[in-house]
Amino acid sequence: MGESRGPFLRAFIPGSTSSDDTGRLNLDARGNRGSHSVGTKKRGHGSRSWIKIDQDGNFEILELDKTTIMRHCSLPARDLRLLDPLFIYPSTILGREKAIVVSLVQIRCIITADEVILMNSLDGCVVQYYLELCKRLQTNKDQADDLPFEFRALELALELTCTSLDAQVKELGMEIHPVLDELASSISTLNLEHLRRLKGHLLALTQQVQKVRDEIEHLMDDDGDMAAMYLTEKKQRLDSSSDVYTQTNISSLDRVVSKSAPVSPVGSISGAQKLQRAFSSIVTSKHGSLISSSSNRENVEQLEMLLEAYFVVVDNTLSKLLALKEYIDDTEDLINIKLGNVQNQLIQFELLLTAATFVATIFAVVAGVFGMNLKASIFDYPSAFNWVLVIAGLAGQ
16 A cells, blocks of 8 residues: 555546456456546546445545446345446435445445445545545544444544535625625626526535435435445455355365264265255255344434434525525516516606697697698688697697
8 A cells, every 4th residue: 555655646547547456356357548638538448447435534536437336236236326436316314134225415335344446536525425434434444433334434524524515605695795785786797698698607506405305315215225225234244144055065064964874975965955956955955034024123313313413414505506596596586576666757757758749749730730832711810820729839738
């Protein structure tokens, strides 16, 4: 691990891979430099850059393909698609037999009972996650911790995700409030366009926070899913059960063989093999039934309290977003009221202008009639024109 524990910046140099022995994971670390970028597929190999972090806080950069990860973590292909950055999937936390698949905004990783396989990326959340996780594991190496390894890794992923979302909400609020205050005082096309972009960002961020909240709430409501995430206990139970049943199998086999009649050596060996296969099948079936029954009785209070703490945080973040949305809606209502008031004033002015035009039109008609070169008896009366003007004025009113 000496070479992989170098400067942290080396972990994000494209093409850099660890030269340590990876035979335990059967990992592909070819170390081809300059042929790919961090977090992207290598051409012709289908592998990506991953960061492996063990329980002691040691890490190394590896090039892994999907088949290797599926075989090592016992995961189906559809779970790995959730971690693919080329596809857009909502935030997801899945508990499997030997691993926990975590896809929270930018943090995409696979958590097992003794290691974390994190998708390498230059994103700030990813860098902060693996640095902080290594620091915590190395600091608490000799100290007892109530949480198992997988829950500490999951807690840090939830913590950084909630912190990142809350920081984005605060930053968005600092941008939205001045625009809304300016719009309340003076309406302009530029401010309305700026508000439209901010509202789109608000809706996208609300969907992200809502999905994280719904995922945590779904886990809290399902004890079976939470029980499946106790990877350390399942691993310890599996190891202890296999040891007990192996000893029981050997002792039972010895008693059966010792009580059997003397036969030829070849026959004894074949009979022992048959008995061993029979006991193995019985042990396997009993072992599977014990695991399934014990998983149903799993105490999930520890994980439930962990999820509940971050559910409160993300729910508070969602409340801030909803408050921002209500503030925007209230400002839009105020803008609509102001625009409606201006529109009413324009309508009133238009009515006055129309009435004045009508009155002027009446006088123009009278003037046009009297201006014609026609003979009429009304022109013989000197006061007739005055009466026409009076009558036209009254008609215009």
